[in-house]
Amino acid sequence: MKEVVHIGRHPSAEPDLEELVGRAALGDEDAFTSVYDVVAGPVLGTVRAVLRDQAQSEEVAQEVLVEVWRTAPRFRSEVGTAMNWILTLAHRRAIDRVRSVEAAAARDHKAALLAHTPDFDQVTEQVETRLEREQVRRCLRTLTEIQRQAVTLAYYRGLTYRQVAETLALPLGTVKTRLRDGLIRLRDCLGVTV
Template sequence: MPEAVHIEPNPGRGPDLQRIMTDVAQGDQEAFSVLYDAVAGPVFGTVRRLLRDHAQSEEVAQEVLVEVWRRAAGYRPERGTVINWILTLAHRRAVDRVRSVEAAAVRDHNAALLDRTPEFDEVSEQVEARSEREQLQRCLGSLSEIQRQSVTLAYYQGLTYKEVAETLSTPLGTIKTRLRDGLIRLRDCLGVTV
């Protein structure tokens, strides 16, 4: 339930809003002009406290005052003072605007996320690449330890055959044989045709 803003009536000061509201309800434009002058400041203040943005506050305050003109016949004195009724309308309208702005921000954020969503081709390529990496890992696992070390050093770390031989303290000819045998096994495991 929205928080109502209460302003105590000042007998003898300012216009009789109850009487003026009765005239406004009957379509009296001059009475509305007097009502407008009396309540525009408090309406703007109420709205401004919630919205904080000056331009939006002015816009919402105008909407509230138009609503007062249109709904004047619906005002019931037994439910509260004129100013409280008007400020309750203002509070509700400001809360609606805040919710509307927040919802728009969420929609904009979601739309931006959709714009950044990769197209189908990119997604399928990523899935395919991941699948190929997983298959390569399985095939590397099928090599002997020394073949896997040799292939990894030569092809993933970029070492030359001589550097692989030095790193593994193994003769160069043995490294070449292990690499050749390991690559043949990888080719067969991956289903690559030459």
């Protein structure tokens, strides 16, 4: 028959867990080794119950035990038992890992969605372009024939002022004036502010 060992405040030849944690808090490595031996199994069990992944559970359990070593001076026996304190650390660290993994998954999902989202809304872009073209056509109809011809040749065909003057058989100064006046009327019609 297996003997059951109770850890707690029962008088025995072995130091209890609270005393071992107290000694570990003072830097006693042998006392911490004893703490480790007593709590490693329960810590791993607590963490595994939350994470359900063996590899992550082992990693988090190890982190918890390192935290116990580092924070042993913070343990207060008047608040609770050493085992409860350690298992609370384990449970909190496991919950933190779950949240961290979920946050990372959410970030990855969002990044994947952004990678597949076009930089701009193509339909909106096409509609806006079509509306702008239509508005420009409407405004071009408000120009005089010479203004419309000069603007069309200069800005849609890319001709220089001199080439526009030659094409329309007009003096260069007249073409420049008609272009300037036509552009001012277009600007006003389109509602462009300078």
